[in-house]
Amino acid sequence: MKLRDENKVPQIYQATLKLVRASGIAGITMQAVAKEAKIATGTLYIYFNNKESLLVGLFNECAKNSASGFFRNYDPGGPFKTGFRTIWLNILQYRISHFEEMLFIEQFFTSPYIEEATKMAVKKIFDPLRELIQRGKDEHLIKDIDSFWLLTFMTGNINEIAKRIHYFNKKLTPEIEDLNFQLCWDGIKS
Amino acid sequence: MKLRDENKVPQIYQATLKLVRASGIAGITMQAVAKEAKIATGTLYIYFNNKESLLVGLFNECAKNSASGFFRNYDPGGPFKTGFRTIWLNILQYRISHFEEMLFIEQFFTSPYIEEATKMAVKKIFDPLRELIQRGKDEHLIKDIDSFWLLTFMTGNINEIAKRIHYFNKKLTPEIEDLNFQLCWDGIKS
Amino acid sequence: MKLRDENKVPQIYQATLKLVRASGIAGITMQAVAKEAKIATGTLYIYFNNKESLLVGLFNECAKNSASGFFRNYDPGGPFKTGFRTIWLNILQYRISHFEEMLFIEQFFTSPYIEEATKMAVKKIFDPLRELIQRGKDEHLIKDIDSFWLLTFMTGNINEIAKRIHYFNKKLTPEIEDLNFQLCWDGIKS
Amino acid sequence: MKLRDENKVPQIYQATLKLVRASGIAGITMQAVAKEAKIATGTLYIYFNNKESLLVGLFNECAKNSASGFFRNYDPGGPFKTGFRTIWLNILQYRISHFEEMLFIEQFFTSPYIEEATKMAVKKIFDPLRELIQRGKDEHLIKDIDSFWLLTFMTGNINEIAKRIHYFNKKLTPEIEDLNFQLCWDGIKS
DNA sequence: GATGAATGAGCCTTCATTCAT
DNA sequence: TATGAATGAAGGCTCATTCAT
Numbered sequence: 001m002k003l004r005d006e007n008k009v010p011q012i013y014q015a016t017l018k019l020v021r022a023s024g025i026a027g028i029t030m031q032a033v034a035k036e037a038k039i040a041t042g043t044l045y046i047y048f049n050n051k052e053s054l055l056v057g058l059f060n061e062c063a064k065n066s067a068s069g070f071f072r073n074y075d076p077g078g079p080f081k082t083g084f085r086t087i088w089l090n091i092l093q094y095r096i097s098h099f100e101e102m103l104f105i106e107q108f109f110t111s112p113y114i115e116e117a118t119k120m121a122v123k124k125i126f127d128p129l130r131e132l133i134q135r136g137k138d139e140h141l142i143k144d145i146d147s148f149w150l151l152t153f154m155t156g157n158i159n160e161i162a163k164r165i166h167y168f169n170k171k172l173t174p175e176i177e178d179l180n181f182q183l184c185w186d187g188i189k190s
Numbered sequence: 191m192k193l194r195d196e197n198k199v200p201q202i203y204q205a206t207l208k209l210v211r212a213s214g215i216a217g218i219t220m221q222a223v224a225k226e227a228k229i230a231t232g233t234l235y236i237y238f239n240n241k242e243s244l245l246v247g248l249f250n251e252c253a254k255n256s257a258s259g260f261f262r263n264y265d266p267g268g269p270f271k272t273g274f275r276t277i278w279l280n281i282l283q284y285r286i287s288h289f290e291e292m293l294f295i296e297q298f299f300t301s302p303y304i305e306e307a308t309k310m311a312v313k314k315i316f317d318p319l320r321e322l323i324q325r326g327k328d329e330h331l332i333k334d335i336d337s338f339w340l341l342t343f344m345t346g347n348i349n350e351i352a353k354r355i356h357y358f359n360k361k362l363t364p365e366i367e368d369l370n371f372q373l374c375w376d377g378i379k380s
Numbered sequence: 381m382k383l384r385d386e387n388k389v390p391q392i393y394q395a396t397l398k399l400v401r402a403s404g405i406a407g408i409t410m411q412a413v414a415k416e417a418k419i420a421t422g423t424l425y426i427y428f429n430n431k432e433s434l435l436v437g438l439f440n441e442c443a444k445n446s447a448s449g450f451f452r453n454y455d456p457g458g459p460f461k462t463g464f465r466t467i468w469l470n471i472l473q474y475r476i477s478h479f480e481e482m483l484f485i486e487q488f489f490t491s492p493y494i495e496e497a498t499k500m501a502v503k504k505i506f507d508p509l510r511e512l513i514q515r516g517k518d519e520h521l522i523k524d525i526d527s528f529w530l531l532t533f534m535t536g537n538i539n540e541i542a543k544r545i546h547y548f549n550k551k552l553t554p555e556i557e558d559l560n561f562q563l564c565w566d567g568i569k570s
Numbered sequence: 571m572k573l574r575d576e577n578k579v580p581q582i583y584q585a586t587l588k589l590v591r592a593s594g595i596a597g598i599t600m601q602a603v604a605k606e607a608k609i610a611t612g613t614l615y616i617y618f619n620n621k622e623s624l625l626v627g628l629f630n631e632c633a634k635n636s637a638s639g640f641f642r643n644y645d646p647g648g649p650f651k652t653g654f655r656t657i658w659l660n661i662l663q664y665r666i667s668h669f670e671e672m673l674f675i676e677q678f679f680t681s682p683y684i685e686e687a688t689k690m691a692v693k694k695i696f697d698p699l700r701e702l703i704q705r706g707k708d709e710h711l712i713k714d715i716d717s718f719w720l721l722t723f724m725t726g727n728i729n730e731i732a733k734r735i736h737y738f739n740k741k742l743t744p745e746i747e748d749l750n751f752q753l754c755w756d757g758i759k760s
Numbered sequence: 761g762a763t764g765a766a767t768g769a770g771c772c773t774t775c776a777t778t779c780a781t
Numbered sequence: 782t783a784t785g786a787a788t789g790a791a792g793g794c795t796c797a798t799t800c801a802t
Contacts, residue, residue: 023302025300026215026216026302029772030771031772040787040789041788042773042788043786043787045772045773051771051772103300111216145369149351152347152350152351153370156348159350160349164338176339179336182333183340183343184377186378187376195761221796224764231763231764231798232799235798236761240798241796241798385765405680409792419766421794422768422796426764426765430793490676490677523752525749528734529731533727537730538726540727541726544722556719560723566756567753568756575783599776600777611777612783612784612785612786615776763802765800766799766800767797767799769796769797770796771795773792773794775790780785781784
């Protein structure tokens with residue numbers, strides 16, 4: 001008996017992300033995914049019930065990966081600014097190195113595939129960051145503003161940096177990291 | 191294509207934007223656009239050569255509209271911070287009140303329809319802002335950083351605010367304007 | 381403007397029936413129907429929402445046609461036996477000359493497409509016959525048996541004759557009509 | 571194909587019949603049969619070369635079963651009417667209790683799977699009945715009519731009874747047996 | 761110019777059949 | 782032998798585009 005190939009799902013996810021990069025979520029066809037993943041169309045349906053399942057599965061995978069990437073090396077017990085910078089940089093670097101995931105997530109959010117429940121689940125990814133921000137406010141290190149807007153400020157900036165790095169073929173040097181972090185930090189610090 | 195009925199094109203654009211809002215750029219079909227615009231499918235092809243033309247046309251229209259919206263009431267001769275705040279607020283308000291356009295532009299950027307030339311053309315919209323920023327640097331009012339990143343910082347933040355206002359059903363009160371502008375300003379000021 | 385071709389629907393129905401004859405209801409594919417009707421596949425979907433609609437539509441058409449065929453030249457005021465023979469012969473002749481319809485109806489009944497409501501509606505076609513049979517019983521000309529079984533007897537026989545005429549390449553001569561009617565009549569007469 | 575597990579084939583046949591009952595011959599897929607028979611898809615191909623083999627095999631099995639069912643307790647040496655009634659009742663009861671087989675056979679006849687040879691082979695099943703009918707004619711007990719039509723008359727009626735018993739949820743009581751046999755007998759008797 | 765029916769390539773999905781284990 | 786994953790050719794349906802009116 002041939003066992004279910006444990007490698008197929010990641011393989012399929014990779015193929016899908018590659019297509020997203022090339023022509024957006026609208027450009028994803030099951031045929032194209034299969035071809036890119038070097039399997040037959042029918043095989044896709046062994047691992048996923050339908051196209052929606054595939055996309056939702058990939059979305060969840062991306063969300064999970066992000067979560068672990070964002071908080072790598074982050075020590076909740078350390079000083080605020082250290083932690084904040086670590087997370088800021090993690091997110092930025094993750095977004096850049098996993099740019100396809102970012103594109104996919106963004107487009108998935110405006111696609112007919114997403115459900116309200118999923119949207120809400122994603123918010124939780126940032127919970128550790130939300131807690132850190134709260135601590136920063138408690139310690140009077142950053143502005144006493146609704147965390148919602150502080151998060152908006154921070155992520156909006158990071159996303160845009162990531163996009164422009166890609167779209168304008170820039171490199172993320174330490175200098176550019178510093179410079180952009182400085183803008184962010186000066187904005188939120190009290 | 192002879193444009194007889196000058197009213198049809200805006201009508202078609204409006205219909206298209208409405209569809210984008212409802213189900214993303216992938217939800218745009220010529221049939222759906224025609225129906226929404228209350229004309230026949232064939233008629234679309236009198237005003238546009240094909241689907242791509244329509245989308246590109248709409249994109250340009252959006253770009254043009256944005257340009258005029260962004261610099262409304264802006265006096266290049268006035269004080270830096272006044273001008274900067276005016277533009278900042280114009281962009282934010284425009285993005286919120288023309289949210290469909292924003293969605294469309296964003297999705298168009300990642301679609302197979304966009305061409306490199308178009309991307310570059312869009313950059314020009316921000317030229318007056320770029321000049322203002324240069325002046326701010328010359329007057330030592332803001333950080334002496336590559337304008338590219340200052341612009342990135344500013345627009346990334348604005349876009350994210352606009353999105354969150356919509357997705358989380360927030361209202362843009364003067365307080366929220368002030369608070370967010372403060373974050374931005376503290377970030378860039380020298 | 382091109383008007384909806386009033387001829388298309390009958391044309392499509394004919395093509396469908398032809399296919400049923402050739403390879404059963406399971407052999408009906410939209411592609412095959414289109415090809416047989418000499419139109420494009422997409423055109424089918426202008427006239428029918430989907431395959432089911434087409435089949436249901438055809439079924440209703442067949443039912444309607446049958447109804448009018450069965451009671452041609454039938455005078456409810458005439459003598460019982462005359463009326464009974466007229467209807468008996470009408471049904472038989474109709475089934476033979478519209479054999480494809482008969483096949484289709486029979487197979488449609490065992491297909492996943494039929495709904496309970498439709499089944500019931502079909503029963504009504506035989507109402508005039510049911511009334512006549514009742515009259516026959518009232519006039520003590522035929523056996524006083526539940527009409528359900530009298531109808532079963534009559535139609536079961538007719539259907540089988542029609543099938544065998546076709547499957548064994550027989551001709552329906554007046555002699556064969558008489559002979560078979562005699563069997564039926566001797567069965568039901570009191 | 572080496573038939574090791576002699577139990578598998580009947581198991582597969584049963585599964586197939588169950589599917590026919592549920593959704594017609596069109597509803598038979600190899601995957602579904604395998605699932606219903608609780609074996610793997612591949613296993614089907616150990617016992618049958620392909621789908622057609624399976625269906626043809628089942629058809630022959632049904633034909634064989636019918637043959638033995640139809641002539642159970644029939645004594646060719648007994649009086650004509652006794653024998654005729656025995657067979658009449660056997661066929662009716664068999665059709666009702668093996669309704670799925672009847673459905674399958676009927677649908678198989680109009681499917682693309684059947685071949686002319688098979689059709690002819692089936693005719694032989696009724697040979698003992700044909701002989702009995704001939705004897706009835708020789709003994710002047712029944713009408714002197716082509717046996718072809720006498721058989722048509724008899725079987726058409728039986729089939730229709732069986733169908734209606736199922737479709738209208740009737741029970742086959744002795745009264746209903748008698749009543750229907752009377753109709754048939756009065757029809758054919760001389 | 762305006763209409764909407766007509767077209768057919770292409771998309772999602774199913775399914776008979778094969779094959780590696 | 783038995784398994785079920787893998788394959789790819791259709792099948793149902795959609796949609797950009799054309800064309801007759």
